[in-house]
Amino acid sequence: MISFIEEVLEGAIVCNLSGNVELINKRIPDMLGYKKLELEQMKAYNIIEGWEQLLSEIQSGSLLSEELKVNANKNISYLQVSAYPLVNEESKIDKILMVFKEVNKDRKLGKRIALGQAVYDFDKIIGESEKFAEIIDYGKKIADSKSTILITGESGTGKEVFAQSIHNYSSRKDKPFVAVNCGAIPQNLIESEFFGYGEGAFTGAKSGGAVGKFQLANGGTIFLDEIGEMQLDMQIKLLRVIEEKVINPIGSTKNIPIDVRIIAATNKELQKEIEKGTFRRDLYYRLNVLPMRLPALRERKEDIPILIGYFMKKVSKHLNKKKVEIPSHYMSRFIEYSWPGNVREIENAVELMINTQRVHLPDHQKSEVCQDLHEVNNCLTLDCNERQHIIKILKKFNKNVTLAAKTLDIGRNTLYRKIEKYKIDLTDTDLKHIENCSNTEQCSVLEQ
Numbered sequence: 001m002i003s004f005i006e007e008v009l010e011g012a013i014v015c016n017l018s019g020n021v022e023l024i025n026k027r028i029p030d031m032l033g034y035k036k037l038e039l040e041q042m043k044a045y046n047i048i049e050g051w052e053q054l055l056s057e058i059q060s061g062s063l064l065s066e067e068l069k070v071n072a073n074k075n076i077s078y079l080q081v082s083a084y085p086l087v088n089e090e091s092k093i094d095k096i097l098m099v100f101k102e103v104n105k106d107r108k109l110g111k112r113i114a115l116g117q118a119v120y121d122f123d124k125i126i127g128e129s130e131k132f133a134e135i136i137d138y139g140k141k142i143a144d145s146k147s148t149i150l151i152t153g154e155s156g157t158g159k160e161v162f163a164q165s166i167h168n169y170s171s172r173k174d175k176p177f178v179a180v181n182c183g184a185i186p187q188n189l190i191e192s193e194f195f196g197y198g199e200g201a202f203t204g205a206k207s208g209g210a211v212g213k214f215q216l217a218n219g220g221t222i223f224l225d226e227i228g229e230m231q232l233d234m235q236i237k238l239l240r241v242i243e244e245k246v247i248n249p250i251g252s253t254k255n256i257p258i259d260v261r262i263i264a265a266t267n268k269e270l271q272k273e274i275e276k277g278t279f280r281r282d283l284y285y286r287l288n289v290l291p292m293r294l295p296a297l298r299e300r301k302e303d304i305p306i307l308i309g310y311f312m313k314k315v316s317k318h319l320n321k322k323k324v325e326i327p328s329h330y331m332s333r334f335i336e337y338s339w340p341g342n343v344r345e346i347e348n349a350v351e352l353m354i355n356t357q358r359v360h361l362p363d364h365q366k367s368e369v370c371q372d373l374h375e376v377n378n379c380l381t382l383d384c385n386e387r388q389h390i391i392k393i394l395k396k397f398n399k400n401v402t403l404a405a406k407t408l409d410i411g412r413n414t415l416y417r418k419i420e421k422y423k424i425d426l427t428d429t430d431l432k433h434i435e436n437c438s439n440t441e442q443c444s445v446l447e448q
């Protein structure tokens with residue numbers, strides 16, 4: 001079997017029906033950007049999205065060859081995955097062979113990830129809200145500094161995207177960008193991952209030793225993701241590297257000087273971890289020299305329709321399917337939703353819609369579809385209804401004209417014209433006294 005999968009020209013993985021990786025060929029670690037050892041400890045469902053479906057198709061007797069989302073060392077990429085059943089002596093399927101092939105533009109992306117280069121830059125970051133624009137500006141300002149950056153933010157807010165963009169905006173952009181997920185590396189391997197080891201440093205060590213990530217990143221940037229997961233003994237060693245700018249490979253007495261820019265990221269509140277005693281205060285201050293807090297999507301709601309539009313275009317092109325138009329009265333539901341998974345959740349929501357060619361409202365609002373469209377009102381004329389609807393939407397978005405216009409699916413200027421036409425007073429704190437046009441003089445204005 002081993003020689004057979006080595007003959008496969010592409011990357012190949014054999015796993016059992018529970019998803020345990022049993023065999024991999026030489027090409028696959030490079031292709032996905034993981035070490036052989038890391039891959040062998042992973043489950044198939046952590047590597048590809050849609051594993052359950054793949055499994056049931058194979059078990060029902062079909063072969064599968066599809067473009068699937070693959071976790072290439074934390075950078076999502078699309079690869080062509082072909083899956084074949086392998087049967088045991090009793091002719092029962094007991095393993096699956098998956099062959100991974102790079103596709104079109106992702107070929108480039110896959111290689112860059114494997115070679116330790118950053119793919120994102122600030123131009124590709126989507127978001128126009130004031131809050132977000134300020135952060136991009138700040139990111140550009142601090143890009144060339146030598147000081148350590150600590151990026152914090154909820155899951156899916158773009159911490160990795162920013163780390164890569166900062167690197168690509170700095171003078172180190174042509175040097176390596178090495179990402180290390182401190183939470184994903186087994187703790188007993190983390191020191192050798194970071195600093196490498198000399199020949200014969202421990203049983204099982206490769207002859208000739210191995211170079212650690214810090215040395216690989218020399219001259220460039222190291223991205224220490226999920227830094228909050230790092231154990232205390234490793235935290236001390238990292239602190240020493242930051243302070244002394246030298247590393248010691250395991251089993252070596254040599255001090256190797258390094259010039260590496262550190263960007264760390266976490267979705268944990270490190271202050272709380274310090275109080276709990278799981279994170280060192282001195283390391284926190286060393287890392288948090290240039291703090292960057294990425295806002296949750298619900299703090300920059302103006303960007304929600306923009307991101308939806310962006311992913312509609314991107315994913316529909318990628319899957320070669322039509323975009324799904326979201327009716328304007330549903331858009332407000334998308335804007336109001338809290339998006340706990342942030343940008344990643346939006347991307348997934350759009351992908352679901354494109355795949356099914358239907359609008360799916362974000363989770364908890366499904367039952368409320370369109371409820372407010374059926375509210376009773378006393379308006380008889382079209383204009384009166386339009387006016388009331390505009391007021392309702394303005395109230396919903398706290399008089400934010402940009403968001404209201406987006407929701408109403410009209411331009412901002414058009415909305416301003418209508419506000420003037422219907423004499424809606426935006427300075428009125430709650431827009432209340434003019435809300436019901438059936439009993440105000442506004443009605444007569446409307447009917448003129």
Ligand SMILES: Nc1ncnc2c1ncn2[C@@H]1O[C@H](COP(=O)(O)OP(=O)(O)OP(=O)(O)O)[C@@H](O)[C@H]1O
Binds near residue numbers: 155
């Ligand atoms: N502003 C943005 N513009 C375009 N895409 C974005 C943006 N922010 C995030 N994304 C996309 O959202 C996904 C999540 O981003 P990223 O991995 O950087 O988040 P994260 O904060 O590191 O999340 P986690 O804490 O879960 O690791 C990625 O697919 C990324 O491409």
Ligand SMILES: [Mg+2]
Binds near residue numbers: 159160225
């Ligand atoms: Mg991340």
